[in-house]
Amino acid sequence: LAREEVSAGGSNARFEASLASFDEAASQLGAARERQLEIAELPVTIHLAGPALERLLLGSLEHLAAAVPSQRRPAATPHLVVRAWDHASTGIPLPPVPRISGSQRAIAYLESGGLRAAFNPNSGVHSLLAPPGRAIWATASAAELPVQERAAPLRTIFQWWMADQRRLLVHAAAVGRHGRGVLIAGGEGAGKSTTAWACLRRGMECAGDDYVIVAAEPPDRAFALYSSIKLDPASLQAAPDRECLAAAVSAPRAGIKAVLDMGMSRAGTVAKSLSIDALLVARVGRGRKTVVRDATAAEAFKALAPTTLYLQAGAREHAACVLSSLVRRVPCRTLELGGDLDGVYEAIAGVIERVAP
Amino acid sequence: VAKRYMWVASRIVHDTFDDEVVVINLENGCYYSLTGSGPEIWAAVGRGATREEILAAVVPPAAISDGAPAVDAFLEALIAEGLVAADGSSPDSVRSGAADGPRETRELRLPVLQKFTDQRELLLLDPIHEVGELGWPEKK
Numbered sequence: 336l337a338r339e340e341v342s343a344g345g346s347n348a349r350f351e352a353s354l355a356s357f358d359e360a361a362s363q364l365g366a367a368r369e370r371q372l373e374i375a376e377l378p379v380t381i382h383l384a385g386p387a388l389e390r391l392l393l394g395s396l397e398h399l400a401a402a403v404p405s406q407r408r409p410a411a412t413p414h415l416v417v418r419a420w421d422h423a424s425t426g427i428p429l430p431p432v433p434r435i436s437g438s439q440r441a442i443a444y445l446e447s448g449g450l451r452a453a454f455n456p457n458s459g460v461h462s463l464l465a466p467p468g469r470a471i472w473a474t475a476s477a478a479e480l481p482v483q484e485r486a487a488p489l490r491t492i493f494q495w496w497m498a499d500q501r502r503l504l505v506h507a508a509a510v511g512r513h514g515r516g517v518l519i520a521g522g523e524g525a526g527k528s529t530t531a532w533a534c535l536r537r538g539m540e541c542a543g544d545d546y547v548i549v550a551a552e553p554p555d556r557a558f559a560l561y562s563s564i565k566l567d568p569a570s571l572q573a574a575p576d577r578e579c580l581a582a583a584v585s586a587p588r589a590g591i592k593a594v595l596d597m598g599m600s601r602a603g604t605v606a607k608s609l610s611i612d613a614l615l616v617a618r619v620g621r622g623r624k625t626v627v628r629d630a631t632a633a634e635a636f637k638a639l640a641p642t643t644l645y646l647q648a649g650a651r652e653h654a655a656c657v658l659s660s661l662v663r664r665v666p667c668r669t670l671e672l673g674g675d676l677d678g679v680y681e682a683i684a685g686v687i688e689r690v691a692p
Numbered sequence: 693v694a695k696r697y698m699w700v701a702s703r704i705v706h707d708t709f710d711d712e713v714v715v716i717n718l719e720n721g722c723y724y725s726l727t728g729s730g731p732e733i734w735a736a737v738g739r740g741a742t743r744e745e746i747l748a749a750v751v752p753p754a755a756i757s758d759g760a761p762a763v764d765a766f767l768e769a770l771i772a773e774g775l776v777a778a779d780g781s782s783p784d785s786v787r788s789g790a791a792d793g794p795r796e797t798r799e800l801r802l803p804v805l806q807k808f809t810d811q812r813e814l815l816l817l818d819p820i821h822e823v824g825e826l827g828w829p830e831k832k
Contacts, residue, residue, distance in 0.1 A: 645815040
């Protein structure tokens, strides 16, 4: 790690300079578009300079739109304010790019004087968060934003901010019914999205297929963040929800999953939040039948912690502590996924029924 | 001067469950399960124990010929995976890393280290590199 002497003054000056650039350019373009969201029960405001990013950046966050303020219910003071732009359509200069020796693909991460900043050279996204809850998101061109960024926009900023709000963004899915649910853990390829899809198409609620926000302490709850769901062609062909398919954000390509919007599904719904009544360790089985077995807390931790921590820049010890407590509090099971999607749904419905408090 | 073993704390996150320790290497994308006498050895390493102190904690004297090579191989594997470092500069009288005395009656339990690489791709796709202010140029 290249830890060097840091100066808070430099960090804050850089952040303030980027804010000033945004405000100046936004005023030249006309007023910035403002969107009010409610994320994990906390008010968030997003300012977009120019129209280019609106659909790309907010598509999978639309379901979190806050209620229109009224006299009886005035707008809440946001806990997080994000200012976002792309250079190509606005001309607003991007924050400076750090120099990294060695890997050209490494995400540069800086934590200094309260500021957290990251530049991802693979997606071209700059993320900055300064206290109290002020964030900047910027990229060179909205048109070139990778599909994974559109499916899970602003993820790095949300990750940092959540840690300050006694919440944690975890790499897991969550499904349930009538507000009660299960967290589904497992790394890439473990079957989280397929499981979420299997449940959604049978009318269950889903709070996310890849990322959900969990409360850092009891009561254990999973909050929805993105309404996107990533599916491979095989899952798409298995008795698909036609309405959801018709509104696909992106079609599948060789080696890349399709991205759909769960909010378009006629069968299931995107849940704002679900209780976490059990934690399921997903893994792809060999047969058609889905099998549920008891799992240890250590098995659940291995399925949930590495994959969450590897995707996180900073605050990893805090994240590990939250997950360590969670796997000890809730019942854990392994979910050996069969090829029959209805069987997956029935197995999960059975777990929810059995672990009812 | 006896070598003392220690965790490479800057690189790892670890947690102890009933009879298993899970260690996550944040730099190489691998995670590990330590079972058998592995959790006791891991705890002794966390106290800065020497080889002799670790052997005393986990190997009954009567089984030392079978147990010592297994413990040595386990420690070497932990070092090779970047989870543990051996520091040769500490005199062996600094502190005792042994949790208890020799266990005459205890059966020999060998340490087991299991390595998981299934999430490695995730880290290699988007590796995270911490930089300081000097790596981040000021806006011109």
